[in-house]
Amino acid sequence: MNRLGVIALAIFLIGTGIVLSLPPATQKRLAAAVQNVVAPLFKAGSDAKNRVEAYATGVKTLAELEKENALLKGENQRLSESAQLLRGLEEENAKLRAALDFKQRSKFRLVPARVIARESATWWTQILIDRGEQDGIEPDMPVLTEAGVVGKTTTVAKRSAAVLLIADENCKVAVSIEGAKEQGILSGARTSTSQSPELTIRFLPKTVEMKPGNKVYSSGVSGGVFPSGLLIGTVLESPKARELDAQVRVAPAVDLARLDNVFVIRTESAPVRPE
């Protein structure tokens, strides 16, 4: 190794040492800065992909259009019936609330966001959305679609935010199961991906009783990320007893491999920064 090589190696080692000693907050800030740089690139890529897909799906035969029309008519009918039913329930709910003098604990606002990039690493399951600090997004805010919970925000940049999906082992949610009093902790498996999510509820009592098909909801523990009552998935099988607890596999309610539009639940207290 020549002299220049030795000097380069010394500089490399010193530089690595400095970076390794950076505190987590600085690393988060640096990651947000990198996110700011790459987000426009991802957004442009995502726009181009959407345009190509829109063109490809836009060209349809007459038979396909007729079929779609029939499906939409049926869907419209069902939705009208549901809306009527919900209006009745809403009125009843309002009356009951008034009777109990119920005060709402907190107000939530849904911020719509578009997925601009999927996970790039092999071992972590996260996506990037096009909303960030400027839209009042903060770390640890729940993200969902109309079908159920998607995950929570982690690193938030100016105009983008990383969302850790519920399929990841690091995303833990306190859950309750339809038809059971017991609560457990839901998280993904280490080898779980958005395309093949493996969700498991752990720390359930061995005596827990539930059936496949039962719905799983967030239980909203104090100080947690997810408010109570958000649909997470459905129970896949009967619980398996282990030495100290029981476990049960869950299928997510949301198709995590095909996420395009999501909502971030923002508490009203979170500030929106001006453009």
Place this chain on the structure above:
Amino acid sequence: MATLIFPAVLILATLLAEALQSLVPALASLHGARVLLFPALLAYGSLALPLPGVLLLAFVAGMFWNLLTLQVVTTSATAVALKAPLIEISTGAHIFLFGVLCTLMHGMRPLFLRGRWEVHVVLAGFCTATLLLVEYLLLNLRRGGFDFSSPVWWRIFVPALASMLLAPVIYAFFTLLAHFVGYPVREDPRESRRSLLSPVEGL
């Protein structure tokens, strides 16, 4: 000038490949394995650049990859106890890993300079597999418990194989670019013949 242009293009191409990695979807039918573009570029850089350039490439690419894939953990017992987020794999870890890998691969440079393109193919596979394996080991150490089920091996060896298939394309493109800008990626054949005839002189 060529000594600056070529390394700069190679480093920028590696960073671009890292950034565009999220546009390459995982293969569901292959247990979520994904095609990684940048390890083949890292391998090419390690062979084509002198040691200072290799270390610069490792530093920049390692830091960028770490920041792109940074995992902030808020739900672990330690994070909750400290009331502060934790970083799963610290930013310097990838710089160190890339540095070690690139320096090891740089040792094969004499063969590469003699035009042995297959060296790049083998090293692209080695770099991909080692990178994924070390990442997974670090993750297991951090989270506790070791899980080596079959999807893990699929996700390590399929990308390695894909990198080996991609390597000749990357080799051809960058070798052409090097010739175009006048950057030396081949030893003068007369020089190498002389060094083969008199190995002591060649040393």
